[in-house]
Amino acid sequence: MTKADLVNTISERLGLEKNEVQSTIEAFMTEVKGSLESGENVYLRGFGSFIIKKRAEKTGRNISKNTSIIIPAHNIPAFKPSKTFVNSVKENVKVK
Known part of the structure; x- marks a missing residue:
């Protein structure tokens, strides 16, 4: 499953716009990456x-x-x- 597949699946399941779901997923990945870069586990x-x-x-x-x-x-x-x-x-x- 790719990020696009994940966005499509969540968008269909929750009835949200694809661009909202994509920004949420990208924000999540950015936060996880930032936490790990600063030495904090998630x-x-x-x-x-x-x-x-x-x-x-x-x-x-x-x-x-x-x-x-x-x-x-x-x-x-x-x-x-x-x-x-x-x-x-x-x-x-x-x-x-």
């Missing part, structure tokens, strides 16, 4: 959490030059689904 009860994961410094290899490189410690955004969300998907997913 918790949505019953859905999941947008969290920041910290990656430690590690040594990597450049195979083409046969050299070692140091990959510095860094943070990455991640999504951790709630247990109820995971269980719902496990029970209701339809395999194609």
